Amino acid sequence: MNTFSKPLACIALCAGIFAAGCKKEPLNNLSNEETRIYVTQVDSSARFQGYKTFSIADSADIIEDNQFLGRQLGPYESGLIAQLSQSLQQRGYTLVPKASNPDLAVNVSEVSNTSTGLFSYSDYWDNYGLYYDPYYWGYPGYGYYPPTFIGSYSIESGGLEVDILDLKNAAANGNKLKLLWSGLVRGEDIFNPANAPAEAKALLEQSSYIKATN
Amino acid sequence: MKKEKLTSCLSMLAMASALIFFSSDAQAQHSAEFNAGYMVNIPAGAFRDQVNQAAFRGFTAGVAYPVNEQLSIGLQLAHNDYYQKYPRQQYTLDQGTTVSAVLTNSIQQLPVMAALTYSLYKKGVVLPYIGAGAGVNFISFDQYLGEFDNPQSAIKPVFQTDAGVLIPLSKYAGTAIRVGGSYQWAPFHQLGTASLNSWGLMASFRFRLR
Numbered sequence: 001m002n003t004f005s006k007p008l009a010c011i012a013l014c015a016g017i018f019a020a021g022c023k024k025e026p027l028n029n030l031s032n033e034e035t036r037i038y039v040t041q042v043d044s045s046a047r048f049q050g051y052k053t054f055s056i057a058d059s060a061d062i063i064e065d066n067q068f069l070g071r072q073l074g075p076y077e078s079g080l081i082a083q084l085s086q087s088l089q090q091r092g093y094t095l096v097p098k099a100s101n102p103d104l105a106v107n108v109s110e111v112s113n114t115s116t117g118l119f120s121y122s123d124y125w126d127n128y129g130l131y132y133d134p135y136y137w138g139y140p141g142y143g144y145y146p147p148t149f150i151g152s153y154s155i156e157s158g159g160l161e162v163d164i165l166d167l168k169n170a171a172a173n174g175n176k177l178k179l180l181w182s183g184l185v186r187g188e189d190i191f192n193p194a195n196a197p198a199e200a201k202a203l204l205e206q207s208s209y210i211k212a213t214n
Numbered sequence: 215m216k217k218e219k220l221t222s223c224l225s226m227l228a229m230a231s232a233l234i235f236f237s238s239d240a241q242a243q244h245s246a247e248f249n250a251g252y253m254v255n256i257p258a259g260a261f262r263d264q265v266n267q268a269a270f271r272g273f274t275a276g277v278a279y280p281v282n283e284q285l286s287i288g289l290q291l292a293h294n295d296y297y298q299k300y301p302r303q304q305y306t307l308d309q310g311t312t313v314s315a316v317l318t319n320s321i322q323q324l325p326v327m328a329a330l331t332y333s334l335y336k337k338g339v340v341l342p343y344i345g346a347g348a349g350v351n352f353i354s355f356d357q358y359l360g361e362f363d364n365p366q367s368a369i370k371p372v373f374q375t376d377a378g379v380l381i382p383l384s385k386y387a388g389t390a391i392r393v394g395g396s397y398q399w400a401p402f403h404q405l406g407t408a409s410l411n412s413w414g415l416m417a418s419f420r421f422r423l424r
Contacts, residue, residue, distance in 0.1 A: 022271040024297040026318040026358050034302070035361035038314040187360045206304050206312045 036187030038202045046180040048210045051103035051168055053096045056085050057136070061109040072110070079196030081108060084162065087204045092212030098138060103168040105137045105177070110191065112158030137167060137177065159186040162203060164210070181210065247286070247388060250275040251418020255294045258397070258411045264298070264319045271295040274416055276329060277423075283336045290329040290347055292414075296321040305359075315359040323400060323410060324352040325372040333380065341380040343394070348373050351400050353410065366404045373399040380420070388422030 027035075058081070059073035084106060085095055096102050166178040183203035189195060204210060253272035257265045271294060278288030300317045307313060327349030334342045351372035357364045378394015396414040 022273070022293065023295045023322060024271065024320070026297070026299070026320045026356065026363075027361055029297075029299060030316065030318070030358075030361060034299075034316040036315075037360035037362060040312045042310040044310050186362065202314060206314050 032187070032189040036185060036190065036199075038199075038206060039184040039186070040181065040203060040207050042181045042207065042209065043179065046166075048180070049212060049214055051093065051166075052212060053094045053100070053102045054088055054104040054106055054164075055096055055098040055100070055102035055137075056081055056088075056106040057108050059108075061107070063109055063111045065113055075193035076191050076196050077108065079193050080160070080200050083197040083200035084108070084204070087200060088210070091204075091210055098136075101167070103166075104180070105165040105167050107163040107165060109161040109163070110158065111161050137165065158190070159184055160190055160199060161185075162200075181207065183207070245388075246423045247278045247280065247288075247420050248276075248423055249278070249392060249418045249420040251392065251416055253292055253294060253414055253416045255296070255398075256413040256415075257296065258413055260408045261400075261410045261412060264405070264407050264410075265296045265321060267296075267298055269294045269296045269412075272414075274418060278329065278331060284333045286331045288329050288331075289326070291324065291326045293322070293324050294412075294414075296323075313359060318356075318358040320356040320358070321410065322354040323412075325374070325398065325400070326350055326352070327372060327374060329374075339381070341382065341390075343378060343380055343392075345376045345394075345396075346374065347376075351402075351410075353400070353402055355402070355405055357405050364405070368402060368404065370401050376414070376416075378416070388420070390420045392416070392418045392420055 057071075059071040060077045060080075062069040062072050088106070089095055093104070098105070162183040163179055164181040166173065166180050170177055185199050185203065190199065251274055253274045255269045255272050257267075257269075272292060273294075274290065274292040276288055276290030278286040278290075280286045296319070298319050300319075302314060302316045305313045305315070305317075325347075327347035329345060329347035331343055331345040334344070349372055351370045353366075353368045353370060355366040355368075357366070374396050376394050376396035378392060381391045381393070383389045383391065394416055396416065398412050398414060400410040400412070401408070402410045
């Protein structure tokens with residue numbers, strides 16, 4: 001047994017050293033741009049050609065741990081909203097004030113969760129959407145269709161969320177604002193003003209179905 | 215018929231016992247051997263869908279006990295780190311979900327195997343050998359979308375065949391350089407792959423333990 005005990009100890013030591021030290025760490029080999037992911041989800045029943053006008057929030061909602069903390073308009077938010085607005089107009093939609101009964105509402109949120117786990121849009125809207133957004137968009141007392149979207153990744157920090165809501169059919173939908181599309185950006189350095197246009201473009205570029213005409 | 219079978223089995227058992235007895239006698243003249251070396255692994259088969267680049271962060275180490283001058287048995291382990299980063303692209307998931315991300319696969323395998331090595335010649339400047347092993351594979355598979363990890367781990371069976379040459383450096387001390395290649399079967403049914411099979415190239419140093 002003694003003959004084997006030393007070499008086995010050597011092997012175990014080698015294994016420990018190599019296993020711990022000889023791994024190429026993926027996170028150390030990503031630039032900030034590469035850390036970012038863009039996730040878009042669309043309601044399968046949504047037909048974006050049925051809408052002509054849209055209005056976009058004039059600032060971003062700040063949500064922390066499912067609590068609405070207020071609205072914010074800084075250089076980042078301005079750049080993002082401007083690019084989203086421009087991209088949607090290029091897709092054939094007309095920008096109108098929110099008081100002019102737009103067909104679509106575009107909401108921008110900066111969400112940060114300190115907990116980990118699956119990102120459930122249902123949880124988010126259950127806690128947040130039921131008391132704030134309907135008022136902002138001029139639909140007091142309206143509820144939401146609780147979305148069934150669930151992100152299949154873990155979340156440990158903040159992210160940007162852009163939502164497109166159906167205002168046109170709110171009454172027909174049983175006095176509920178239906179979430180048609182949601183875009184999420186996560187990763188490093190998201191809220192850098194220099195990155196805002198690229199983030200807005202990326203979300204819409206992977207959603208080519210959002211257009212007013214076929 | 216049954217009696218003949220029984221006799222045949224007993225004969226084989228006796229022969230095996232005799233073989234082990236005489237081998238044991240030979241064992242007294244040999245002590246255990248330790249080997250350690252560097253290893254490069256090249257993904258094969260379905261594994262190439264996840265990583266198609268060679269892994270240069272590998273090592274192998276083991277201890278073997280000579281049964282006789284040509285045959286040795288022992289315990290062998292290896293470690294290798296596979297890594298590949300794919301440029302940003304869009305992935306369409308179910309329920310109308312699209313993800314744009316840089317995808318990185320980071321895979322570590324630590325096979326621990328009972329190994330059998332047979333040298334084709336008893337003596338020579340270069341001694342060709344063949345070998346086989348079977349054991350368990352400790353697998354860690356991290357698939358990153360951007361900076362977000364989807365970690366998977368598993369303990370699976372693993373099998374290996376290998377061949378190469380031993381170049382003795384000393385007639386009496388038992389030190390030798392071992393150079394060879396191997397093929398490893400490593401089933402793994404997670405993250406859209408069926409296996410983590412690989413080819414291996416290895417160079418190691420062997421010395422005898424007193």
